[in-house]
Amino acid sequence: xxxxxxxxxxxxxxxxxxxxxxKAVFTAPEAGAAAFNDFVQRGVSTIVIKAQxxxxxxxxxxxxxxxxxxPVMVMDKQLRGVTVVHEGxxxxxxxxxxxxxxxxxxxxxxxxxxxxxxxRVFIEEGCNIGHEYYCSxxxxxQTSQNLIMVSTEGGMxxxxxxxxxxxxxxxxxxxxxxxxxxxxxxxxxxxxxxxxKSLASFVKFIEVLYxxxxxxxxxxxxxxxxxxxxxxEFVALDAxxxxxxNALYRHPEYLELRDVEEEDPLEVEAGKYxxxxxxxxxxxxxxxxxxxxxxxxxxxxxxxxxRPANFLDVGGGADVQRISNAFRIMMSDxxxxxxxxxxxxxxxxxxxxxxxxxxxxxxVSVNVPVIVRLDGTNAVEAREILxxxxxxxxxxxxxxxxxxxVTEALERNTIPVV
Amino acid sequence: MSVLVNKDSKILVQGITGSEGTFHASQMLxxxxxxxxxxxxxxxxxxxxxxGEDTFNRPVPVFNTVSDAVSATKANVSIIFVPAPMAAxxxxxxxxxxxxxxxxxxxxxxxxxxxxxxxALLQSNSVLIGPNCxxxxxxxxCKIGIMPGFIFTEGNVGLVSRSGTLTYEAVKQxxxxxxxxxxxxxxxxxxxxxxxxxxxxxxxxxxxxxEAIVMIGEIGGSAEEEAAMYIKKHVTKPVVGxxxxxxxxxxxxxxxxxxxxxxxxxxxxxxxxxxxECGITVVDSPASIGITMKNVLSKMHNGVAxxxxxxxxNGKPAVEKAAVAKSSGVKPVVAKPAVKKTAAKKVTAxxxxxxxx
Numbered sequence: 001x002x003x004x005x006x007x008x009x010x011x012x013x014x015x016x017x018x019x020x021x022x023k024a025v026f027t028a029p030e031a032g033a034a035a036f037n038d039f040v041q042r043g044v045s046t047i048v049i050k051a052q053x054x055x056x057x058x059x060x061x062x063x064x065x066x067x068x069x070x071p072v073m074v075m076d077k078q079l080r081g082v083t084v085v086h087e088g089x090x091x092x093x094x095x096x097x098x099x100x101x102x103x104x105x106x107x108x109x110x111x112x113x114x115x116x117x118x119x120r121v122f123i124e125e126g127c128n129i130g131h132e133y134y135c136s137x138x139x140x141x142q143t144s145q146n147l148i149m150v151s152t153e154g155g156m157x158x159x160x161x162x163x164x165x166x167x168x169x170x171x172x173x174x175x176x177x178x179x180x181x182x183x184x185x186x187x188x189x190x191x192x193x194x195x196x197k198s199l200a201s202f203v204k205f206i207e208v209l210y211x212x213x214x215x216x217x218x219x220x221x222x223x224x225x226x227x228x229x230x231x232x233e234f235v236a237l238d239a240x241x242x243x244x245x246n247a248l249y250r251h252p253e254y255l256e257l258r259d260v261e262e263e264d265p266l267e268v269e270a271g272k273y274x275x276x277x278x279x280x281x282x283x284x285x286x287x288x289x290x291x292x293x294x295x296x297x298x299x300x301x302x303x304x305x306x307r308p309a310n311f312l313d314v315g316g317g318a319d320v321q322r323i324s325n326a327f328r329i330m331m332s333d334x335x336x337x338x339x340x341x342x343x344x345x346x347x348x349x350x351x352x353x354x355x356x357x358x359x360x361x362x363x364v365s366v367n368v369p370v371i372v373r374l375d376g377t378n379a380v381e382a383r384e385i386l387x388x389x390x391x392x393x394x395x396x397x398x399x400x401x402x403x404x405x406v407t408e409a410l411e412r413n414t415i416p417v418v
Numbered sequence: 419m420s421v422l423v424n425k426d427s428k429i430l431v432q433g434i435t436g437s438e439g440t441f442h443a444s445q446m447l448x449x450x451x452x453x454x455x456x457x458x459x460x461x462x463x464x465x466x467x468x469x470g471e472d473t474f475n476r477p478v479p480v481f482n483t484v485s486d487a488v489s490a491t492k493a494n495v496s497i498i499f500v501p502a503p504m505a506a507x508x509x510x511x512x513x514x515x516x517x518x519x520x521x522x523x524x525x526x527x528x529x530x531x532x533x534x535x536x537x538a539l540l541q542s543n544s545v546l547i548g549p550n551c552x553x554x555x556x557x558x559x560c561k562i563g564i565m566p567g568f569i570f571t572e573g574n575v576g577l578v579s580r581s582g583t584l585t586y587e588a589v590k591q592x593x594x595x596x597x598x599x600x601x602x603x604x605x606x607x608x609x610x611x612x613x614x615x616x617x618x619x620x621x622x623x624x625x626x627x628x629e630a631i632v633m634i635g636e637i638g639g640s641a642e643e644e645a646a647m648y649i650k651k652h653v654t655k656p657v658v659g660x661x662x663x664x665x666x667x668x669x670x671x672x673x674x675x676x677x678x679x680x681x682x683x684x685x686x687x688x689x690x691x692x693x694x695e696c697g698i699t700v701v702d703s704p705a706s707i708g709i710t711m712k713n714v715l716s717k718m719h720n721g722v723a724x725x726x727x728x729x730x731x732n733g734k735p736a737v738e739k740a741a742v743a744k745s746s747g748v749k750p751v752v753a754k755p756a757v758k759k760t761a762a763k764k765v766t767a768x769x770x771x772x773x774x775x
Contacts (some may be wrong), residue, residue: 139529141640142640144532144533144536144610146533176536177537217528217529217530244529246502246526246527246529246675247529247530249502250528278667278670278672280667288583290581290582290584291581291607291674291677292579292580292581292583292585292607292636292673293581293582293584294672294673295636295637295662295663295665295666295672295673296584296587298663298664299664299702299704300703300704301665302664311666311670311672344583344590346564346582346583347564347566375587376569377566398591400703400706403705
């Protein structure tokens with residue numbers, strides 16, 4: 001699960017990680033009021049106004065009007081996802097910038113051209129940056145250990161750093177038996193060229209950050225940039241937190257931080273029925289049991305000349321309710337021209353699935369060709385049930401067969417109806 | 419012939435009185451698996467024969483702890499159906515009790531818990547299969563998992579996969595073209611798993627009954643690439659491979675917690691290219707796994723080398739290797755499968771080694 005920067009920083013702050021003072025707002029008037037009451041009144045002379053979306057690259061990202069697609073201008077300048085304000089009337093400017101961000105779309109290198117609508121804005125106090133660094137903690141799958149990475153290349157695209165100048169990416173693995181040790185953090189600090197007060201501040205920072213990573217069951221925690229102020233104090237200027245979904249039962253309070261507006265509405269709907277659905281931009285919907293077979297089925301669709309419209313794992317118990325919900329969600333996508341159901345009945349019996357499909361189709365109207373491939377336990381009986389139903393299924397016995405039926409269905413679609 | 423488990427394996431079911439444990443224990447008993455007992459804390463000392471529709475064909479003793487069960491039954495394999503919050507504890511208990519092969523079916527174990535399990539595993543002689551996997555089956559001998567037993571047939575193909583239903587699909591294709599299996603292992607779809615492709619490939623390579631190998635991977639991580647490099651160097655048996663998720667978008671978790679393309683890493687295209695470079699016959703379509711293996715084997719039996727010699731760009735048939743491969747295709751008369759303990763040690767030792775690298 002992803003959360004916003006301001007939420008991540010609040011969690012980190014509570015766990016002792018140094019972050020700057022900030023306030024999240026949802027409307028432009030709130031932004032103006034917060035800038036005055038929480039910053040100007042406290043003598044803060046520089047504020048940073050940051051759009052909150054679940055994607056990186058906001059500083060360089062450009063804000064557009066979602067209807068006209070024109071760039072949004074504030075005070076004669078193209079508005080970006082992050083703006084530093086250090087002159088004029090801070091409250092007025094905060095109001096105007098928030099007004100320019102909220103409800104408009106922010107396009108960054110990570111959002112794709114469609115961008116993301118900004119619905120929340122974070123106002124943070126500025127700081128005197130001495131140096132910018134990169135820092136992240138994540139699971140290294142190869143060693144099954146947590147890995148801490150730092151670099152002097154702060155604020156950069158870290159994948160590019162890893163690719164082009166791997167020597168600039170310093171790594172320490174955490175042995176689960178001994179835990180993270182001081183000498184490891186010092187080694188990272190020396191590697192960054194730190195000494196004296198800034199090294200001490202860095203060691204303290206990494207200690208608490210790692211503790212926070214473990215305590216909150218993160219699967220990834222990225223601070224980019226991590227900065228040292230001109231006074232040599234380390235502080236998290238940005239924070240990206242990814243929680244391990246499997247561990248959320250230990251942190252029920254984090255579920256409230258979920259922002260469903262950042263997710264695809266169909267995926268949110270599917271989640272309510274415990275269906276594992278991911279929307280894609282193709283023309284052939286698919287409904288499969290098991291994640292591996294679902295991915296394999298998507299691949300088959302592509303090889304058959306179509307493009308998968310979704311990933312959908314209906315899981316083991318493919319009963320009527322699940323199947324009809326799955327149909328409803330798939331058919332809400334207007335680009336779906338055909339549907340492929342691929343169920344390998346191991347423990348689940350295919351005849352039950354076939355009856356489930358028939359009953360589901362009484363509840364949901366499906367006006368595109370439906371290819372059904374049921375194999376495994378009671379597959380022959382299942383195919384008979386479907387063929388005798390009088391409904392217009394394309395029944396396939398094998399996966400190869402199913403692929404051919406998909407091609408056939410797509411070709412049939414392109415022939416104009418007389 | 420088989421790897422890791424066979425008809426003499428003594429199986430313990432951890433979480434046997436739960437609904438999943440009960441159902442699958444009944445199915446395993448039905449298959450003829452030698453289930454010697456179960457573990458449910460607090461229910462030790464009783465005999466259990468299922469409940470509701472899932473009745474066992476014979477009652478089995480229930481124990482409070484794995485070590486009690488091991489001393490009473492000499493169990494050497496355990497299968498875990500314990501809910502996710504307690505599953506890591508169940509794995510650690512099995513490791514501590516000295517179980518040789520531990521199969522963890524449970525899905526949804528927190529990564530932090532698995533880091534601990536993996537560390538304990540590397541200090542032990544146990545092999546862990548899974549978590550979040552369908553289990554392991556040696557057709558005709560024992561089924562230690564949740565797979566539908568009837569699609570498997572006895573034969574000479576070893577299969578290893580990260581997926582569940584896609585494994586069944588591949589097995590059915592193999593059985594349909596007349597190719598049975600020595601042992602099939604679902605290693606699981608999580609980011610941290612006990613046994614990797616490379617570990618299973620080593621076992622299949624050493625097993626005289628296994629004539630050819632099917633390897634089914636998916637997007638995410640680099641385990642397929644590591645296995646491919648090993649195959650290039652050390653494996654003479656033909657390998658047919660498939661990677662699920664060629665059409666998966668980057669950054670999205672495709673069902674399995676481990677199935678995610680991070681940046682440009684872990685894509686299907688990258689994995690398939692490396693596997694091909696390493697001499698693996700990679701299929702683009704999951705529908706042609708069975709038929710491809712059949713073709714590869716019939717070419718091999720006709721004396722044509724199917725796997726190029728371990729040098730890139732060498733298209734010529736490798737005469738020596740082909741000869742070895744051919745002779746290993748002959749049904750072996752000798753060699754009982756490696757004693758479990760040795761096999762277990764081997765896997766552990768190699769995982770330690772790969773960690774050091």
